[in-house]
Amino acid sequence: MEIAIDSSNTQKFTKASDSTTADLASKSIIDLLGNTQIQKAEIDGLIVSSSTNDSYLGNIVSEMVGIRPKFSTRVENLCNSGTSGVMLAYSLIKSGLCKAVLVTGVEKQNSQGNKLTWDRSRGVYDMPIHWAALYAQNHFRSYGTTEEDLAIISLKNHANANKNINAYFYDKQFTYSSIVNSKMVVEPLKKFDCCYPCEGSSSLLVLSEELAKRTEIPIWIKGISQNNQGASFASISKNLGSIISTRIAARDAFQQSNLRPQNIDIVEIHDAFSILELLAYEDIGFVEKGQGRKFMQESTLYTNVRGGLLGCGHPIGATGIDQTNEIVLQLQGKGGLRQKKGCKSGLVHNMAAAGTSTTVIVLQK
Amino acid sequence: MKLMDIIINSAEKDNLITTYCFSCNIHIWPPNRYCNSCFKKTGFRKIDRKGVLLEKSFSNLPDLIGHYGVGDFSGIRLIGSVDPSILPNDRIRISQVSVKDNKLNLEFSKSKIKN
Numbered sequence: 001m002e003i004a005i006d007s008s009n010t011q012k013f014t015k016a017s018d019s020t021t022a023d024l025a026s027k028s029i030i031d032l033l034g035n036t037q038i039q040k041a042e043i044d045g046l047i048v049s050s051s052t053n054d055s056y057l058g059n060i061v062s063e064m065v066g067i068r069p070k071f072s073t074r075v076e077n078l079c080n081s082g083t084s085g086v087m088l089a090y091s092l093i094k095s096g097l098c099k100a101v102l103v104t105g106v107e108k109q110n111s112q113g114n115k116l117t118w119d120r121s122r123g124v125y126d127m128p129i130h131w132a133a134l135y136a137q138n139h140f141r142s143y144g145t146t147e148e149d150l151a152i153i154s155l156k157n158h159a160n161a162n163k164n165i166n167a168y169f170y171d172k173q174f175t176y177s178s179i180v181n182s183k184m185v186v187e188p189l190k191k192f193d194c195c196y197p198c199e200g201s202s203s204l205l206v207l208s209e210e211l212a213k214r215t216e217i218p219i220w221i222k223g224i225s226q227n228n229q230g231a232s233f234a235s236i237s238k239n240l241g242s243i244i245s246t247r248i249a250a251r252d253a254f255q256q257s258n259l260r261p262q263n264i265d266i267v268e269i270h271d272a273f274s275i276l277e278l279l280a281y282e283d284i285g286f287v288e289k290g291q292g293r294k295f296m297q298e299s300t301l302y303t304n305v306r307g308g309l310l311g312c313g314h315p316i317g318a319t320g321i322d323q324t325n326e327i328v329l330q331l332q333g334k335g336g337l338r339q340k341k342g343c344k345s346g347l348v349h350n351m352a353a354a355g356t357s358t359t360v361i362v363l364q365k
Numbered sequence: 366m367k368l369m370d371i372i373i374n375s376a377e378k379d380n381l382i383t384t385y386c387f388s389c390n391i392h393i394w395p396p397n398r399y400c401n402s403c404f405k406k407t408g409f410r411k412i413d414r415k416g417v418l419l420e421k422s423f424s425n426l427p428d429l430i431g432h433y434g435v436g437d438f439s440g441i442r443l444i445g446s447v448d449p450s451i452l453p454n455d456r457i458r459i460s461q462v463s464v465k466d467n468k469l470n471l472e473f474s475k476s477k478i479k480n
């Protein structure tokens with residue numbers, strides 16, 4: 001049985017508001033349900049992806065939007081929460097337990113997910129930028145990547161965000177000079193090499209083949225995989241040249257889809273830090289290890305058209321859902337101002353906590 | 366008592382330890398009550414203070430300004446401040462062990478042993 005994503009919704013990413021986590025999730029679901037051919041009564045699964053510690057969130061949101069699903073829960077997997085929710089929805093439908101599963105990613109700005117308190121192995125260097133900077137230094141030293149290369153990635157994604165009304169930095173114009181000369185935080189990463197933790201919600205509807213055929217333009221999940229290498233930076237820092245979980249998840253997702261990296265037209269990459277986009281080019285397999293900077297200059301692949309985490313901000317649980325929605329919209333031809341022509345196959349890459357966990361989804365029209 | 370609290374208390378006395386599997390002969394970090402290879406109960410053991418620097422950088426974050434890096438010691442990876450002259454792949458030693466805000470605070474220096 002084939003499985004598809006039909007409808008999507010994303011609310012504007014903002015600073016902290018008075019809304020609760022459940023308010024934010026409900027608003028996104030209500031707006032999605034207003035734009036789908038699937039009836040509310042047909043929805044038999046509801047998953048809320050979030051790093052909040054709000055209890056019973058799946059059922060609270062179900063009640064708030066008037067759905068009584070067969071299955072409801074909250075999924076927490078730090079920055080990889082959203083795409084973990086998509087994978088659970090896919091599995092529920094593939095198993096035959098459910099036919100229409102709503103997945104909503106949501107986060108408040110002050111979420112506990114912004115800090116991995118469990119990983120005390122980082123000692124006093126517990127801010128995520130400290131591990132990201134070590135990956136960057138390693139790439140610079142091994143392959144000659146430069147601060148200017150990272151600034152080009154950041155500029156591209158911030159410029160893309162200027163066409164995405166939901167992006168946190170939609171209204172803010174950046175220049176190459178403002179990025180490359182921004183304040184150095186941890187060498188070689190500067191202020192605008194780092195994403196901004198914000199508030200937001202985003203939803204999508206995963207459907208069985210039977211239900212998907214009733215919708216206008218279903219986008220088929222051709223491959224979906226995840227890999228987890230532990231939780232601590234200590235568990236993966238032996239090899240700072242690669243994000244191993246990305247390599248494994250991408251290989252499996254491509255195998256399922258019978259597609260290869262060169263068949264992908266558009267990709268959403270987890271760029272919490274600019275260096276992670278460059279590493280992902282290599283670890284997904286778009287280019288050989290060490291050739292990320294060359295790929296960036298020469299490739300025609302559309303990358304982070306949504307604006308990436310750098311341009312959109314990063315509401316932890318919502319990010320993976322909005323990334324997936326962007327590929328769905330682009331393949332449906334509903335990308336609006338930022339629509340790219342001729343996209344038939346797309347890929348979503350989302351990860352968490354120093355690259356210990358990655359999900360890769362391959363989507364096709 | 367939580368394992369990490371035992372390690373922090375020990376580090377306050379300049380004694381750097383972590384859990385150890387006496388069956389597999391491996392240090393385990395972050396600490397764990399069971400070895401995740403053989404599932405036998407772990408004990409504590411000193412971490413060898415001699416190691417190799419894997420990578421380094423410079424932090425400008427308040428209270429952490431300076432060079433820092435990740436090193437491999439006894440097969441586990443630890444993060445600490447580093448002497449500016451140290452380069453990746455250099456042999457290093459943990460020259461200072463302390464605790465700051467209930468977090469491990471390590472200093473790495475160049476090892477006297479030549480590469």
Ligand SMILES: [Zn+2]
Pocket residue numbers: 386387388389390400401402403404405
């Ligand atoms: Zn063992």
